[in-house]
Amino acid sequence: MPVGLVILGRQGSGKGTQAARIADARGVVHISTGDMLRAAVTAGTELGLAAKEIMDAGGLVSDDIMNGIVEERLQEPDVVAGGFLLDGYPRTPGQADALAEAVGDQLDLAINLDVPVAEVTARMMARGREDDTPDSIARRLELYEAETAPLIAWFEDRGILAVVDGIGTEDEVFARLQGLIETVAR
Ligand code: B4P
Secondary structure (H helix, E strand, C coil), X not given: CCCEEEEECCCCCCHHXXXXXXXXXXXXXXXXXXXXXXXXXXXXXXXXXXXXHHHHCCCCCCHHHHHHHHHHHHCCHHHHXXXXXXXXXXXXXXXXXXXXXXXXXXXXXXXXXXXXXXXXXXXXXXXXXXXXXXXXXXXXXXXXXXXXXXXXXXXXXXXXXXXXXXXXXXXHHHHHHHHHHHCCCC
């Protein structure tokens, strides 16, 4: 059976970095809502134009838009056959409810990649992406605490939450994640 994984964590915690490595190693499809939005911005689509302003300000794109994009992606044949690793979604209670409706019991594991605020701030400042300004970073971290951190309990209630220490080298963090995913791979 294809595996269904979610990776949660503060912006800058290394979700994107690790999700790409896990997808390579395990053959699951990496679905990054951040990457999808950035691709739409680059392509200059209607979604991209609307999303750019929100992303630059450190805000969250609306649940309706995000739920539509992700639901569509989850139905594509590569995901149905290979399983998925969601990176950056769900980020709000409304997105979590939509995900539960879309995939039902196909969620095997939600990983909270735990990195403290000071460290993620330093990483994002060093990365220097267009939306990595001090104001935007502060706004994103505020929204994380308000909207996304409560989802940790949502996954815990479903008995599928695991916390992984995201401090260390990329290889060290990857080894921790691999060991954990082994325990749920079917
Ligand atoms: P994302 O793309 O999801 O967030 P991110 O800031 O890139 O975080 P990530 O955790 O992936 O960090 P990374 O691996 O790059 O979102 C961007 C924006 O899109 C959001 O602010 C929002 O506006 C919008 N958006 C996305 N999804 C949405 C949704 N579902 N709903 C609404 N809006 C949404 O790592 C960070 C840095 O750390 C990198 O430079 C990396 O090299 C470094 N790093 C990684 N691992 C390290 C390690 N072990 N040690 C040291 N440095 C490390």
